[in-house]
Every structure is written in C-alpha cells, then in structure tokens.
Amino acid sequence: MSASERPLPVPDRDSLPWWKALVRHELLLQRCASCDALRWPPRELCNRCGTLDWTWIPASGRGTVASWVVNHHMFGPGFRAPYVVVAVRLDDQDDIVMPGAYWGSGDGTEDGADLAIGLPLEVDFDDIDVPSGSEPITLLRWRPARSMAP
Amino acid sequence: MADALRDKTAIVGVGYTEYSKNSGVSTLTLALRAIRAAIDDAGLAHGDIDGVACHRVGDSVQAVIVAQALGIRDLRYHADMFGGGATSTQVLISASMAVASGLADYVVCWRAINARSEWRMGGTGRAAPDTVEFQYQVPYGFVTPPQQFAMYSHAYMHRHGVTAEDLGRVAIFQRGHAMKNERAMMRGPLTMDDYLASRWIVEPFRLFDCCLETDAAVALIVTSAERARDLRRRPVLVSGAAYGGGHTLFSNQRADLTTTAARELSTRLYASAGIGPADVDVAEFYDAFTPLVLMQLEDFGFCAPGDGAAMVADGATSIGGALPVNTHGGHLSEGYVHGLNHVAEAVAQLRGSCGDRQVDGAEVALSTGQPGYVAGCSSAVVLKKGS
Numbered sequence A: 001m002s003a004s005e006r007p008l009p010v011p012d013r014d015s016l017p018w019w020k021a022l023v024r025h026e027l028l029l030q031r032c033a034s035c036d037a038l039r040w041p042p043r044e045l046c047n048r049c050g051t052l053d054w055t056w057i058p059a060s061g062r063g064t065v066a067s068w069v070v071n072h073h074m075f076g077p078g079f080r081a082p083y084v085v086v087a088v089r090l091d092d093q094d095d096i097v098m099p100g101a102y103w104g105s106g107d108g109t110e111d112g113a114d115l116a117i118g119l120p121l122e123v124d125f126d127d128i129d130v131p132s133g134s135e136p137i138t139l140l141r142w143r144p145a146r147s148m149a150p
Numbered sequence B: 001m002a003d004a005l006r007d008k009t010a011i012v013g014v015g016y017t018e019y020s021k022n023s024g025v026s027t028l029t030l031a032l033r034a035i036r037a038a039i040d041d042a043g044l045a046h047g048d049i050d051g052v053a054c055h056r057v058g059d060s061v062q063a064v065i066v067a068q069a070l071g072i073r074d075l076r077y078h079a080d081m082f083g084g085g086a087t088s089t090q091v092l093i094s095a096s097m098a099v100a101s102g103l104a105d106y107v108v109c110w111r112a113i114n115a116r117s118e119w120r121m122g123g124t125g126r127a128a129p130d131t132v133e134f135q136y137q138v139p140y141g142f143v144t145p146p147q148q149f150a151m152y153s154h155a156y157m158h159r160h161g162v163t164a165e166d167l168g169r170v171a172i173f174q175r176g177h178a179m180k181n182e183r184a185m186m187r188g189p190l191t192m193d194d195y196l197a198s199r200w201i202v203e204p205f206r207l208f209d210c211c212l213e214t215d216a217a218v219a220l221i222v223t224s225a226e227r228a229r230d231l232r233r234r235p236v237l238v239s240g241a242a243y244g245g246g247h248t249l250f251s252n253q254r255a256d257l258t259t260t261a262a263r264e265l266s267t268r269l270y271a272s273a274g275i276g277p278a279d280v281d282v283a284e285f286y287d288a289f290t291p292l293v294l295m296q297l298e299d300f301g302f303c304a305p306g307d308g309a310a311m312v313a314d315g316a317t318s319i320g321g322a323l324p325v326n327t328h329g330g331h332l333s334e335g336y337v338h339g340l341n342h343v344a345e346a347v348a349q350l351r352g353s354c355g356d357r358q359v360d361g362a363e364v365a366l367s368t369g370q371p372g373y374v375a376g377c378s379s380a381v382v383l384k385k386g387s
C-alpha cells in the first residue's frame, strides 16, 4: 500500500502503548486486576467492576469472523476496491471485536468469497510504509487459522 | 417516573426548506429558513422562541449562532448535541424536558445540513468526526456509515437468513410511499430488477439500500400541552420518550451484533407512553440503510426476531397495511434530514394532513432515531394526536 496515500491511525494517550506493541508484533489486551475481565480498546477503568488497576496481557491472536464487508466503492485514498474489512471476535473474550484487514490470498485484493461467519482466523501483522521521520506503524491483518491447535 | 413527560409537551410547528442536491446556501441560512417556516406554521411571532436545540457532527452551524441570528436576547435553553441519527429524537426529548421543567416556553429543534453539496456522509471531502475509535478504523479504510452499518447488517442477515430480495422489498415499499409525497427526492417507480441491478456500494449493500444525501433543514417547535391548546394547529403530544445505549464494535459489553438498542429502549418507551406496540398506528423508523427497518420492526416489538422481512413481504408496512412504516419514503426516498424529517412526517400523519399518503385514523405514531449501532446510543418518541 502506498505510504503517501493511506490514512494513518492517530494514537491517543490511552492507546499509544497498544500501537507500539503492534510494531513489536504483539497484540495486547488490558486485564482488570480485580475481576480479570479483558478489554479493548484501551480504557482506564474496568466497565464490569469499576476498578482502575489493570495490566497488559498478550492476546491469543486467535478469533473468529463476527462479520465482514466487501468494499466496492472508493471510500478514501490508498485503497483499491474490492477490499475486505473483517470484524474479528477474539477467542480470549466474546465481547471483544476488532476491525482489521483480511489477508486470505495474500495479494491484498479480496472479494471475501472464502469467508464465513464463525471462520477461525489468526492474527498477522502488517508493517506499513510511513513517511520518513514518522513513527513506525503496524496494522492488524487476519488470515484463516492454519490449525485449530491452541 | 417513567411517565413524567407523558402528554406534557406538544409539537406545534413544523418547517421545511426545500430538498435539493445543492442548496447554494449556508447551513445557517437553511436553519433560519426552516425555523421561520415553523414559527409561521405554529402561528407564533418572531420573538416567541426562547430555547434552541440541534444535533450535528461538525457539519452544521452552532446552536448559539442560530439563537443570535434569531435575535433571542435572553436565551433560556440551549442544547448543541454531538451526534448523528441516534440523536435526532433525543433533541426533541431534551426540548420537551426543558419545556416541562419550565426552563423555556418555546424551544425550536432543527437539523440543517448540506449533506450532498458540502459534507457528504459517504465520506467524500469530509474529515472523520472526532471520535476516539476512528483510529482503529481509518487505517483499514473502514470509516463511513454505509461500511459500519454493513458490518452489523451482514451479521443480522446471516443470523436470520435475510436475503437481498428482503432488503429490496424495503427499498421498494418506501419508494411507493415517496411517490405519494410531493416533497420526496425520489419519485420514480423502483422494481426488484432495478434494485438487484443497482451497483454494490459495500456488500451486503447495493446503491438502493443506502439513504440519500440531501441539502435541507427541518425545524420543530415544542411548547407545553397547555399553551399548545391556544395555537392554530392541532397539537401533537409528546406522549412517550426514551433513550437507549447501543452497540459499537468497541463497546465491550454486547457480544451480539445482530440486535439493536431498541430491544431495551422499547420497553421503557412504551411504559413512558402507557401503550404497547399494538397501539401504534404508524411508525417512522430511522432508515439510513434498508436492514434497519427490519431490525426495528423486530426490536420495537411488532414481530418476533427474524420476522421483519416476512412482515414487509406481507404488505403490513405499506400504507393500508397493519403498520404503515416510513410513510414519507424515509431517508431512502424522501430525503435525508438526519431523522428530523421522520418526526415531521409523524406530526403530519397525526394532524391528518398527508393527503394521498394519509394513514386512516392515525392517533399514535412512533418515531425513532438510529437504533444504536455505530453511535452507541439511540432515542425514540411516541407522539399522540392532541385535541
């Protein structure tokens, strides 16, 4: 994908460590220090029990397709239609759903024909080109799980 | 105190600008034209308005600027809400609360947008609103409302076996209503072949699954039920009102993507009005995209989960059916005024002023905001014909 065209994420003060972990190819979640509930995106307070204390933990990197869309329209610069966006329900906790790119055939053009709701996926990391001098950015891309083994 | 607002306030004036693809004027001008028309419709005088309320997503003039332009020296109520369709009836509810509490006597609610010529919801020429979760969407090219609603709709369609033809029937019945509405932008017939041949925007949405983008403004004037009795129009009472929390992909508390906030909200809404779904004569459902109509039929209790498509196929939602829906043609075919044109249509139905598209004996209307996907919140009102 062209560095000059593609819109880059703008991390905030809560999410910056999460984005930096992606650059190290680590997918993180927050875990509540009191009730162990997981959460994403990064937020300071547990929405189950109201506790402020938490730690980062590595996610399993596995999930299933909660839904997907096939984009046929030019919704913004840097994307070539058709392209797929998946909503991935993490195996770690069923109410954590992450949008991401789908990388089925690996050539970046997808029509979603090989997707199904419930299909097991595994995470992959896409180190994208950024303008020189910018912070490195890595994005999520998901591919069909190669095996069901944990 | 579920019924604290019941029949305490009324909508007494409605104003529109013309609908177009290029108004050629500012959103301030659109707002002032619609508000002036609403003041005239109510039989009020310039100077009677003492409260203002609008919703916007960084795409329209601020409420205080409109208040100044209206010459309100002592502004008694002011609400300038960040939000899209989920917020449309919330603006009306907020105005009703202000009037019922005595903060203000006559509050005008409006939505003014150049949604085609200046700030297209579809994304062209538009910066993302300042929503914190956009950082997780923008880099994947997943930003605009059609994409976000397609994500939820796809999960819903999969769960209940809803087909393209089921969506097409929604677009088609609403077009039929628009053909009886001189205000509607889309007044030509729409067939299933037309629908199925329309281009993909973002699967599962074709062009005709998506709402229009319109330059327009709609304004409503709210006052107390008591004051309303002395005004020139038959009042339409705000009989029930409820807010609801909804989904986003980032809510972390709603694993099921296939139901809407209406499921929880509707219980409170009906209790606040003291009615049930069987008492509703006409429903104006927020319809940014076709599946939202099916989901709301189910989640507002008009049929069982998964049966919305069958209800449409049976003709129940057409004028003359058991529950006429989107009698103006909705956002799909009348025009897109971000939910406020649905409230205005409900008022017109209860006034009995809808001509060819009038629902016989309409006494109770439901008007809903966007049902809680994407925004993470929703709102809806029950309106009742006053005397």
Ligand SMILES: [Zn+2]
Residues within 6 Å of the ligand: A032, A033, A034, A035, A036, A037, A046, A047, A048, A049, A050, A051
């Ligand atoms: Zn907790």
